[in-house]
Amino acid sequence: MIYQDRSDRPGYLIDRAIPLLPRIKGGKAYQKHLLDAAYKLYDLIRNDPTVLLHIQDKTSVHREGATRGVLRPFLPSDLRHNINALVHLLHSFAHIASRVNDRLTQIAIPLARDAFVGPDRLPLQQQALSQMVYALAVFRGKGEWAVLYPARYNDETGIGLRTRLELQLPFLDWLLLERLVFVGHPTPKAPKRAVAGPILRIKSDDEGYEYIVPLNRDLLEIEAILPPLNAELAKQRISLVLPCYDLFARHFDHLGLQGRRSLYRQFRDEEGIAGRLYGHCIQTLPSAIRPFLQINGNPSIEADYRGMQLVLLYAEAGITPPKGDPYLLQDPRLPRLYGEVEEDQALGRSLMKAVLTMSVGNTNRQETVAALSGYLNAETSLSPRLAGVLYDIFWSAHQPVCPHGNWAEPAWKKLQYVDSMIALRVLRLLYDQGVYAIPIHDSFIVQSRHEGKLTSAMHQAWQERYPKAPIGIRVTRPFVDAK
Structure with missing residues (x-):
C-alpha cells in the first residue's frame, strides 16, 4: 500500500501532535464506552473491503518507497492485544478531539522496539500497535479516517519524528457519537452552579x-x-x-x-x-x-x-394579522435587493425582521433608520442607504400597527x-x-x-x-x- 508523503506540510510539525497516551484515565462509564467502541471499530476494520484488500501488503511511503510494515491477517489469537492497542489509540484520539482550542490533530506513535521494553515501556504489544496503526491508515468507512505520517530522522539536526496518525472528519464524528469526545476529557469537572440571587x-x-x-x-x-x-x-x-x-x-x-x-x-x-x-x-x-x-x-x-x-402589536391594537408570512413581502422595490430563490427569500425575511426589531426598540422612524443603517453596514453587503427603503416597505405592509406615532415610548x-x-x-x-x-x-x-x-x-x-x-x-x- 502506497502513501503520499505529506511530511513537508505544516501538519507534520510537532506542535500539532501529542504522544500516544500510555495510561487510560477516566471514569468507569467512559472506560466502558471506550472498550465498547474498540470492539465495534475492530469489527468495522477487519471487515472493511479496503483493509482486506491490503492484507499482507507492505506499507510504504510514496517518495521514499521504504517499507514501513506489513498489514497482517486478523487472527483470533491476536484479538486481546489488538483490542488493547485500539483502546489506547482511541483514548488518545478522543483526548485531542476534546481539546478543540489546542488545535491538535495528530498522535505521535512509537513503533520502535525500545518503546516496549524497560520500566517505562508501553503496556502494549508492539506488533498489535503496528497492526492497528496500519489498519487505521487504510480503513475507509465513510471516507478517510486517518492519515499516516511516517517516522523521519534529520541527520543534520539530529531530530527525529515518530510515526503519526492525523484525525480526519469521519473519525471525529464517530468518536463523538461513541461518547468519547467531551469537554474536560477524560475526567470532566462537575458544572459550576451560580449562587441564586433575588427572584x-x-x-x-x-x-x-x-x-x-x-x-x-x-x-x-x-x-x-x-x-x-x-x-x-x-x-x-x-x-x-x-x-x-x-x-x-x-x-x-x-x-x-x-x-x-x-x-x-x-x-x-x-x-x-x-x-x-x-x-x-x-x-x-x-x-x-x-x-x-x-x-x-x-x-x-x-x-x-x-x-x-x-x-402582539396586532393583538394590542385589536386587529387580526394578515394571512401568510408577514416578513415575506411583495413590493416592487424588493427585486432590486434580492431575488426569488430560497436563499434570497431568507435574506429578505431577515431584513424585515431587523426592521421590526429596531422599530420596537426606538421611538421614531429617524432613530430606527439610523440603527438599521448600522446593521446593514456591519452585518450585510447591502448599502446602508437602503435602510429607509426597507423601513417603508415593512411598515407600508403593516401600517395599522406601526409603533411610531401610536406609542409614546x-x-x-x-x-x-x-x-x-x-x-x-x-x-x-x-x-x-x-x-x-x-x-x-x-x-x-x-x-x-x-x-x-x-x-x-x-x-x-x-x-x-x-x-x-x-x-x-x-x-x-x-x-x-x-x-
Missing part, C-alpha cells in the same frame, strides 16, 4: 454603567410559580448530545453548561417595564445546538410563538412585559401537570414526550389574554437522530 430585579444604567438591584416586594400571584419551579429545575440533569463533530468544535465554548439552573424576573429601569425571565444557563446556548439538549437523559423539544412581537417596554406575563402563565400551566419547562422569552424547552402538553399550555396562555387573536406555534426538534 425579582431591576436593571438600570447610569452614564453607561449598568447595575442591578433587587426589587423588594412580595411575589405577584402569577410570579409565585418561580420558587417551586426553580427547585425542580435545579434537580434536572442537562446534557448536550451533538450529532457531528463540526457542531462540537464550532460551539465548544458553550458546551460546559456552567451557571445557574434557576430563573429570575428582571425589569428595566422600573417595575412594569420588560420583566422577562432570565438566569438559566441554557438561555445563553446558541440556537444551533439547543435542539440537541437532553433533560434527565431524554431528548428535548423547543416550541416558540411564531412572530410574537408583530402578532419604545414598544419593547410593553411587548416584553406582556410576553413575560404569558411566559409565567405557560410555566404555571405546565408545572401543575408535572412538567418543568425552561423558558427562553417566547419559547420553551421541555422533554420531547411533553410536546403536546407544552403546545396546549402555550395556546391556552395566549388565548386567555387575547381570545380573538390567532397565533402560531413552531416546534423545533433534533434534525438528526443523535445517539
